[in-house]
Amino acid sequence: EIVIIGSVNLDLVVTVPALPLPGETVLATSYDEFAGGKGSNQAIAAARLGRRVAFVGRTGGDAAGAVVRKALAAEGVDVSQLASIPSEKTGRAFVQVDERAENSIIVAAGANARLNADDVAGAAECVGGAAVVVAQLEVPLDAVRAAARLARGTFVFNPAPARPLDRELLGLVDVLVVNQGEFEVVTGEPAADDPSSMASAVARAGLPGSIVVTLGARGALVWHEGGLQSVPAPAVQAVDTTGAGDTFVGALADALARSEGLLDAARWAVCAASLSTLSLGATTAMPRPAQVAELRAL
Ligand code: ADP
Known part of the structure; x- marks a missing residue:
């Protein structure tokens, strides 16, 4: 259904x-470990909302690899295309969250950097058969490009962390999901706060697909x-906007x-994302369908 x-x-x-x-040492008020990574988070979000989701990715051969695989499987995500590379470390994110829910994050890619176009080609049947295919940029661009080419369903692309992208790849995107900063980096157009300036910026970007720009709160x-x-x-x-x-x-x-439709889908997504900010950890507060439906009905 979703890959x-x-x-x-x-x-x-x-926390x-x-x-x-810079140069300062502070004492944490709490410490915890969670499965994360943009791909895994997005897979868990969709699975928790009731979709069948398959995840294509790479872990290291370390204990963390087993932890994150188990976390995905526990949410019902199909991990048959999640291979482990024994010589690599599983990716890590070092996340700091302050009292105002502001965060600062460092990501060490580890095994994620080894996912390549051949790996995605190996999952061609699964990618080609999905109603929706989703990719981000925490794995190499070649893997994303391969996915974009193999997708026959709706290709949703969240180019984060952002970098300038070629027209060929952008031309394959059905729905581009970006925050304002990512919009600027990817399209080269300035993002604006008011909808009418934003509409001209999006029009100038001249992309064939639809675009969803997220605006935080x-x-x-x-x-x-x-x-x-x-x-x-x-x-x-x-409490924590990570994820x-x-x-x-x-x-x-x-x-x-x-x-x-895309507009209804965005209304649904905004409610789900708002609910996800209510606890610490990217996936902790990801909602079930009834919670989203309740909030959307308000
Ligand atoms: P990113 O985290 O990728 O920069 P945003 O900050 O735009 O993305 O947030 C994505 C979505 O999460 C928003 O569209 C909104 O639905 C929800 N969200 C983020 N921050 C808040 C907040 N402080 N309050 C309510 N919803 C939020």
Whole structure:
């Protein structure tokens, strides 16, 4: 139903009163470990919403690899295309979260950097048969390109962390999901806060597919069939926004796989992402369908 090509990490999460400045040492108020990585987070978000999800990725041969594989499998994600590379370490994310839910993150790619086009080609049947194929940029571009070419269903691309991209790849994207910073890097157009300037920026970018720009607590903008619509986010008391963008993408994929239109899918995704900010850890508060439906009905 949904195939996600991407990264899986072990997230090492500390909470601190304030993020440390260069040269400063601060004591953490808590420490925990969670499965993370954009690909894995998005897979878990969609699986928790009831979709059948297969994950294509790589772990290292270390103990963390077994931990993250187990976490994905426990959510019902098909991990038959998640191979381990014995000589590599599993990816790690070093996450600091302060009292205002502000975060600062360092990612060490480890085995994620070894996912290549051949690996994705090895999963061709699965990728080609999926209603929705999702990729991000925490794995090599060649793997993403291979996925884009093999996808026959809707190709959803979340180019994060962002880098400038070629027109050939962008031309294969059905739905581009970016925050404002990613929009600027990927399209070379300045992102604006007001919808009408944003509409001109998106039009100037001249991409053939639809674009969803996420705006944090302000929700999202949806560019679809030549028009821009705004989707406000419900007000919540955010504790940790790590994984909010990933929950958005996973929930969008869920709705698209259920054949919802893009605007309705974005409304669903905004509600799911808002709910995901209510606990520490990227996947901890990822919601079930009933929770999203309840919030959307308000
Ligand atoms: P990213 O985390 O990728 O930069 P955003 O910050 O735009 O992405 O957040 C993605 C989505 O998560 C938003 O569209 C919104 O639905 C939700 N979200 C993020 N931060 C908050 C917040 N503080 N309150 C409510 N929802 C939020």
